[in-house]
Amino acid sequence: MAKMNLLQAINNALITVMEQDERVMVFGEDVGHFGGVFRATSHLQEKFGKGRCFNTPLTEQGIIGFANGMASQGSVPVAEIQFGDYIFPAFDQIVNETAKFRYRSGGQFSVGTLTIRTPYGGGIAGGHYHSQSPEAFFAHCPGLKIVIPRNPYQAKGLLLASIRDDNPVLFMEPKRLYRASVSDVPEDDYELPLGKADTVQEGSDITLLGWGAQIEILQKAAEMALDDGVSCEIIDLRSILPWDVDAVCESVMKTGRLLINHEAPQTGGFASEIAATVQDKCFLYLEAPIARVCGLDTPYPLAHEKEYMPDQFKTYEAIKRTLNY
C-alpha cells in the first residue's frame, strides 16, 4: 500500500501495464516529455522511451484515428484527450469507427485494445470548455465501454482492467478529484471489474445513484438526510456502459425510491436512461417518481458555476421531496 492521489494512481497503473506489455503505448497532446498538462503521464517517456510515450500534433480526430489504427494492428494504445470538452472533434472516429470496428468486420478486425483517457467535469472554474461531462453522448453508442472511477483506488484498478479489456473503453477521470486527496492504493497489480456497480453505503429508504466526483456529493447529502432519520443507500455506477442494471434494480426494489445525480445537463443525460429502465423493471416497487438532480439545460457557465452544480443541497432537497411524495 502507498498513499496516492488520483493522478498518481493513474500514473502508477500506466507504469504497471507498460512494464508488463510492451505493446502498450501512451500518447496525446503534451503527454510526452512534459507528462501531460495534469502530469498523469509523468516520467513515462523517460522510463519507456519516445516510441512508447509521445506527444502528438494537436488534433483530437487524429489522435483517435491514429489510436484506432494502432489498436487494429494489435498494439495497445492508451490515448489521452487533454480535456473531455475537446473530445468532440474525435466524435466521428469514436462513434462511427471505434465502436463499429468489430461489428462491421464480423469480428475479423477490432480495436478492442484501445483505451481513451480523458479528464472531465466541473467545479474548477473552467466555464464551458473545461467543465463538461460528456458521458451521455457516448452512452448512446453500442460498442463502447465507459468507465469512471471515484477515487485513487478505483482509478488504478479500473484503468488496469480497461486497458486489458478486449473492448474499446472510454475512461473518464473526474479532474476536480485529481489532487483532492490521497488514499491507500496497493502497489501491486489488481483489477476492478467493468460493468459492475459498487455499493458505497447501505441504506433502506432511498437509493442515491451517481458516479465519479458526484459520489462525494451524494455522501454529503446522505449525511444531511441522516439527521432527518433518512437512511440512504449510495451506489457508485462506475461503468456507464454497459451498466449494472441488476445492482441498481435490486437496491431500488429494497428502498422503493431512486435519485440519480450527474453534472451533465438533465435533458438526455444518462440519468434519463437509468430512470427509463428502472421505472420499467421496478414499476410496482416505486413509491415515488425517480428523481434526477443534474446540471441545468444550459452550457456550463463560469460565474454561476455554484448555482449550476447539482450539489448536496439540491440533492438533499430532492431526497426530502422523494420521501415526502
Next chain:
Amino acid sequence: MAKMNLLQAINNALITVMEQDERVMVFGEDVGHFGGVFRATSHLQEKFGKGRCFNTPLTEQGIIGFANGMASQGSVPVAEIQFGDYIFPAFDQIVNETAKFRYRSGGQFSVGTLTIRTPYGGGIAGGHYHSQSPEAFFAHCPGLKIVIPRNPYQAKGLLLASIRDDNPVLFMEPKRLYRASVSDVPEDDYELPLGKADTVQEGSDITLLGWGAQIEILQKAAEMALDDGVSCEIIDLRSILPWDVDAVCESVMKTGRLLINHEAPQTGGFASEIAATVQDKCFLYLEAPIARVCGLDTPYPLAHEKEYMPDQFKTYEAIKRTLNY
C-alpha cells in the same frame, strides 16, 4: 395546393424562402449544380446563382464551421449534411460552437439563423452508415433545436419555420419517406410551430409517441390493436428539442399508458428522456411501465435490418404487454 412528395416539399420551401430573403444560402456536398444526391436542392443554383447555392468541398466539419461563420455574420445558411451518418465529423462545430455561440458571448453574437438539414433513418438497405438516427446525440445539447417532419406538408411548414427561427435548428428528414408518397401541400408560404407536438389520432387506452417515419409504424400498430378493441392515441413529437412535455403528459394523464418508438438504439435514445420525464410528471397516472420500442443496442445491421427495426409487430406486442400489465 399541389401534390408533392417530401423532397419536393423541401425544395419548394427552399425556393419560397430564397425568393423572399436574399441572405438565405444553401450549400453542402453536391447540392449545387447537381441538386444534391437526393435532389432536394434541384434547380436552386439555376434560379439563385452559384453564390447562393453551391457545392462545398467534402468536409462536414468545414461545412458547419463555415455555416457558423456565415450565420454569425448575419447571413442565413441552410447547410446540408449528405447523410445523418456523416454528421459526426461536425459534432464539435455543432455541440461546442453552434449550440454555445449565443450563450458564451452573452447574446452579442449568435448563429440563430443557421439551419442544418440532413436525411436520417433506416429501412433502405443502407447498413451502418446510411441508416442511423442520431437525434439523441444532439438532444443532450442545450442551445439547439431539433425538428423532424413526418410528411410533405409538415416538411415545408416546419422547414420554413426552422429557417426563420432565430435559433440554430437541426432539421432531420426521414429519407425513406422522401419519395414514398405524395400529398397535398399548399403552394403558399406557411409555417408550423416548433416545439409543439401534433396529435395524429385520438384514443383513450394508450399513448403512442414517435416522430418522423415511425409515425406510420405507430399507425399500423394502432390498427392492429384496434382489432383487439384497444384505442390508441398517436402523438407525433415533431420537435425533439425543446419537446412538448405538456402535450405528452396531458395525453398520458388521459390514457394512463405510454409507448415510445424510435429507430435509434434503445440505450440513451430520446425515449429515455421522455420516459424519465413522464414517470416524474405523471407518476400517479401511470397504469403500466412506459414502454420503449426501439432499435437494438447494436450498430445498424444490413442483412438483419428487418429484425433490427422497431416495426409494427414489435409495437403491437408492446401495446398488448402494456395493456395487460
Next chain:
Amino acid sequence: MKDRNHLAGVSTTHQVHIIENGLIDIPMLQILQPDGSLHDEAVEPEIDRETATRIYDTMEYIRVLDERMIGAQRQGRISFYLASTGEEAASVASAAALSDKDMIMSQYREQGALAYRGYTTTQFMNQMFSNQEDPNKGRQMPIHYGDKPLNFMTISSPLGTQIPQASGYAYGQKMAGNEAITICYFGEGAASEGDFHAGLNMAAVLNCPVIFFCRNNGYAISTPADEQFAGDGIASRGIGYGVKTIRVDGNDPLAVYAATKQAREIALKENCPVLIEAMTYRLAAHSTSDDPTGYRSREEEDKWRAKDPIQRMAKWLTSKGWYDEEANKKLIEKSRQDVLAALKTSEKVDICPIEDIVTDVYDDVPWHLKEQLDALKSHIKKYPDAYPKTSGRVK
C-alpha cells in the same frame, strides 16, 4: 525547440514576397505513352512477365466484374454497386508493388487491389449478397469488403477515417518490428476531410511507414475537382506536410507500379510516409445510385476513354511479346462465367442466423444484448412471416 521547423534555415527577404500557385511544378510520372509505347526517356521498371501478366489479367477481371455487377444491380439482384472502370491501373498496379504482408486500407473503389491480393469471385459475391459466408457477416452494404488473411482492412463508408488509422497501423507495424508497411487509398474528395490533414501530418511527425495513395479521378460524386480544391491537386499538399510525394499517371500501370515500388522502399527504409497522387478519371458513374449525365459531358468522358489503362498495357505487353490475344479472350469469357456462376450460388446462401445480430458488438455478448436477442427470437417465432430470412432457423 529544435529549429528545424521554426527559424533555422529560413531565409529572409525585405520585400513582400507572395508564395503563389504555380510556383512549383509537380510533374507526373508517365512511362507508357497513351498509345502504349514506352517513352523515350523512360526507364522500364523491373517487372517480370508473371507480375505484368497478373496485373493485366486482374485489370481485365475487374472490368468484367464491374460490368456484371452493375448488371446484377439493374436486375435487382444486389442493392448497390460501385465500379472502378477506367481506374483499374491505379489500384491493381499499386497493389502489385507491395508485399502481401503490407496492410491495405482502402476507400471503396479499390476492388482491383483486393483482387490482386487473391480475393476470389465467390468471396466478392458473398460480401455483395451479405450472406453468412461473408466473413464480415453481411453487416455492411455491398462493396464493403474486408479480409483479414489477405491483410485487407474491412472498408468503412465514412470518408477519410482510414487515413489517420493507416498512420497508426503503420506506427504499430514499425514498433512491432514487422518488415511491412501500410498503404492507404482515398479519393481526391476524401482528401478534403479533416482526417486527411491529421493523418498526413501525424505520419510525417511520427515517422510512420505508410503510403498515402490518392486516386485523383476528377470527381467526388458530382463535384468536380475544381470545386474540391484550388491548389495543384493533392500532390502539392505533400510539400506542406514535409512528406515525400510522387505524382503519377494513374492510367499508366507501369508508372503506378514503379512509383509505388519506390515509395514502399522509401517508407520502409526511412520509416516515413510517402504520398502518391495518381491522376486518373472515374469513367464509371459514382455508383449505381448515380447518373453522371447530370454533371458532365460525353466528350469529356470520351477524352478519357481514349486513355484506357487496359488497352495501354495490352499494347506494351504485345511489344514485349507477352500478350496472347486468344488466352486473353478466354480469360475474359471465363471471368464472365465465373462471376455469373458465383452470383447464382451466393445469392442462394442464407444470411447469418439471427444470433449474429448481437455478436461482435463487444468481444462477448453482454447481458443486455442477450436479453434483447431472447426477446427478438420469441418475437420472430410469433411472426415468422415478417422475418422470412431468419425465422426458419430460430429455435
Next chain:
Amino acid sequence: MKDRNHLAGVSTTHQVHIIENGLIDIPMLQILQPDGSLHDEAVEPEIDRETATRIYDTMEYIRVLDERMIGAQRQGRISFYLASTGEEAASVASAAALSDKDMIMSQYREQGALAYRGYTTTQFMNQMFSNQEDPNKGRQMPIHYGDKPLNFMTISSPLGTQIPQASGYAYGQKMAGNEAITICYFGEGAASEGDFHAGLNMAAVLNCPVIFFCRNNGYAISTPADEQFAGDGIASRGIGYGVKTIRVDGNDPLAVYAATKQAREIALKENCPVLIEAMTYRLAAHSTSDDPTGYRSREEEDKWRAKDPIQRMAKWLTSKGWYDEEANKKLIEKSRQDVLAALKTSEKVDICPIEDIVTDVYDDVPWHLKEQLDALKSHIKKYPDAYPKTSGRVK
C-alpha cells in the same frame, strides 16, 4: 470538370520524381533588423506617425497588462491569465493594418489586436472578473474577450474552430457587399486541427476575403514545433491549398504591418484568402497554469528575448525622431495605474443576476428553462449562504 485542378497544365516526367522538403524556399519578410535599423534593401511601409505611435503604445500597454494580470492571478484575484509577451507585434501591427469594419476572429493570445481596436482597461477587467458589466455575461474563463461594437468575435476555447468560421464570415461579408474582410488568428499548434484544413481549403475554393494569420511561436503548451509538424512551417501549406502566402518576421512590427496591409488589399480586391505566417516566440509561459522550465531552456528564451519587438520598434521610432522617452515612461506608468485601478473597481462588481443563468441559451427562455430557473431561485432562497454571489438579489 474544368481542367485547372485535374490535368491541364500538369507536365510529365519519365523518371520517378520525388517532391521533397526544402524544394522551395519560403523566405521571411523582415524590414527592421533585430537592432531596429532598416534593412538596406527594405522599403519602409507607408505609415504615419500616429499609426506607428499607436502600434508602439499598444504594445507597451499590452506588456504592462500582461505583467499585472499575471501578478493578479498569483495573488488569487483572478483564476487564470494568458500573456502574449514577446509576440505583441504580431497581433498589434496586423490589427493596425485593418479597417475597423473588418471582423477579427482570434485564438486567445491576441489581446494586442483587441487593445488596438480600442478595448479599454475596464473592459478587459470586466471580462476577467466575469462580472455583470462584461457583455459576455461572465460565462467563460478569463481572456475569452468578445465585443460586437469593435467587431471582435467572442473567443472560444476549442482550438481551430474559428478557422472555417472565418471563411464563412468572410463569404457572408462578400455576399452582403460589405467592403470588409475577416482576419483569423491562430497558433501553429491549432493549425494541426482538421478545422484548419477545412477552413483554408474552403476559403480558397469559395473565394473568401479572409486573412489567415498564424502566430508560429514555436510551442503549443509544451509541444515544440518540430513535434507539431514536419514541413516548412505553416506557410508551406499555403501552396497545397492554392492560397497566396506571406511569411513574416513576427517580431518586426513594420514587416507585420506591411504584410497584413498588402494581404488585406489582395483579399478584398481579388476576393481570396491570404495566409500569413508570423515567425515569433512565446516568451511567456503558455498560461498561468504552465511552467515552461519543464520543457525548454533559459538560453533558448534569452536568444529570443534579444529579438524583442518593442525594443526593436523603439529604436526605429527614435531613428525617425518619433520617439519621446519621457512620454513613454509616463505612458507605462499610467497604464500600470489604470490597470490597478480598474482591477480594484471591477473585482467589486457583482456577477450577473441568477436570471442570466438561463438567458441566451435560446433567443427566448423556453418553458423548461423557466421551470429550471424558478426551481433554482426557490432553492437559493432556502440556502442563501451556499450561493453568496447571487442569493442577495434573488426575489
